[in-house]
Amino acid sequence: METELSTKDEVMKLRLKATDLKHRLLEVRSDLQRLRRTEKKQKMKESTPPPLKERKEKRKETGLNNYNDNKGDSFVPPTLDEVQAYMDEMGEHRFTALRFWNYYEARDWVLGKVKMRFWKCVLDNWCHTENERSKRHRGTKPQPAQQNVVTFNAYRPIDRTGTVSREEYERMVKEGKL
Numbered sequence: 001m002e003t004e005l006s007t008k009d010e011v012m013k014l015r016l017k018a019t020d021l022k023h024r025l026l027e028v029r030s031d032l033q034r035l036r037r038t039e040k041k042q043k044m045k046e047s048t049p050p051p052l053k054e055r056k057e058k059r060k061e062t063g064l065n066n067y068n069d070n071k072g073d074s075f076v077p078p079t080l081d082e083v084q085a086y087m088d089e090m091g092e093h094r095f096t097a098l099r100f101w102n103y104y105e106a107r108d109w110v111l112g113k114v115k116m117r118f119w120k121c122v123l124d125n126w127c128h129t130e131n132e133r134s135k136r137h138r139g140t141k142p143q144p145a146q147q148n149v150v151t152f153n154a155y156r157p158i159d160r161t162g163t164v165s166r167e168e169y170e171r172m173v174k175e176g177k178l
Helices: 002-047 052-062 064-068 080-090 094-106 119-137 166-175
Strands: none
Touching (some): 080 119, 094 119
16 A cells, blocks of 8 residues: 555656646746847847938938939939930830830829939839830730721621621521521
8 A cells, every 4th residue: 555655656746847847848948939039139130220310421421312413302304315315324225215204294203292303213113114014015916907898787797807788698698608
């Protein structure tokens, strides 16, 4: 009887030790997760860009603000020759320059509700979308032009080029041609 009690006590002690070890393991895992989160936050702080003021000052120093070749915030619309010259630098087609210039000249160089600031950036985006559009339509075949010989009082087409009236159709059915 005593041996049974001692084995039951030993089993209980082992179970208590196992649960204690499980709790300690969970604590270590949560500590590890907390440590990883703080490391991740630290990395994020290190990798975030500097505040806007610092970036603006840096751009002024390096001269990156002059992308539009304008000084200050006043926008001067480009001439068609300027657009064509910039597109020649980029290696684009001249007909796109005329389309771009006409499009924005008609809209008073406004993007949505905001006055345009950098026309070269807008032109870059314009060329990119034009190229994407031409890539998408490159595989499609143009539809052949249809010839409308008789469009009124047409009942049933005989061939690709023309149609017949109802009376002619009925006559052809009677004769057995159709």
